[in-house]
Amino acid sequence: MLTNKVCIVTGAAQGIGRCIAETFAKHEAKMVFVCDMNASAMQDLAQTYTNVRTVELNVCDRPSITHFIDQVNAEYGTVDVLVNNAGITRDNLIDKMAEDEWDLVADVNLKGVFNMTQAVAPLMMASGEGSIITMSSVVGTDGNIGQTNYAATKGGVIAMTKGWAKEFSRKGAQVRANCIAPGFVETPMTVDLPEKVLDFMKAKTPLKRMGKPQDIANGALFLASDNASFITGQTLKIDGGLVI
Known part of the structure; x- marks a missing residue:
């Protein structure tokens, strides 16, 4: 499904990002650049798949991003798929949320x-085409107690994506921008939650x-592929019906 496509996945060291990177590699992407601040956690991906390359990258470091993208462009001439998956949480009730908790989440997630x-x-x-996929959340569409910062950023990326869908195609380029809004997902972030919370x-x-x-990852694969060539500006909720 991704034959000849050059892909970039941020936040690829674990959880959803890692699964997306593996799925892209298995579906014959030309190259998948897996990006994270924890490069060592991704080395096994590069050892397993010949079409995966690890990149130590902080999405808040603009000079490093520029250098990385310049290198990709010099080697491949374009980027076909970008998955903006890197994200963090610093949850707290509004009256207890510290300014640095707000700032850090806003810097990384937005x-x-x-x-x-x-x-x-x-x-x-x-190049005239491409697919940008950004991870939002049902918290970004419907809010959640104690996640003012996270909800603001995840709602913000939906708004940016809608603008990008219009902006990037205004001169005829088939550049698509979409979001995915996961619900409750089994990841390293949820594995240590109490059983009663998981049951809830x-x-x-x-x-x-x-x-x-x-x-x-299956949703990301679809949006990255040519099967979704007429889909842009949308938010795909993958949440088991949590938000209807």
């Missing part, structure tokens, strides 16, 4: 997405289970 997209989108527009999450979900990283 400005980090802006940084990567600003670097990659001109290459896509020059499952009970709230109509399909009565938590999602798997592969559920999200």
Whole structure:
């Protein structure tokens, strides 16, 4: 499905990002650049797949991003798929949330997405096509207690994506921008939650289970592929019916 496509996945060291990177590699992408601040955690991916290359990258470091994208452009001439997956949480009730908790989440989850997209989108527009996929969340569409910062950033990337869908195609380029909004997913971030919390999450979900990283990766694969060539500016909820 991704034959001859050059892909970049941020936040690829674990969880959803790692699963997306593996899925892209298995579906014959020309190259998948897996990016994360923890490069050592991705080395096994590069050892397993000949079409995976690891990159130590901080999405808040604009000079490093520019250098990386320049290198990709010099070698491949374009980027076909960008998955903005890097993200963090620093949860707290509004009256207890520290300014640095707000700032860090905003820098990574919102400005980090802006940084990567600003670097990659001109290459896509020059080549005439591309797919930008950004991880939002059901928290970004419907909110959640104690996640003011996270909700703001995940709602913000949806708004940016809608603008990009219009902006990047205005001169005829087939550059698509979409979001994925996962619900409760089994990741390293949720594995240590108390059993009663996990049971509560499952009970709230109509399909009565938590999602798997592969559920999200399958959605990303679809949006990255030519099968989604007429889809842009949308938010795909993969949440087991949690938000209807």
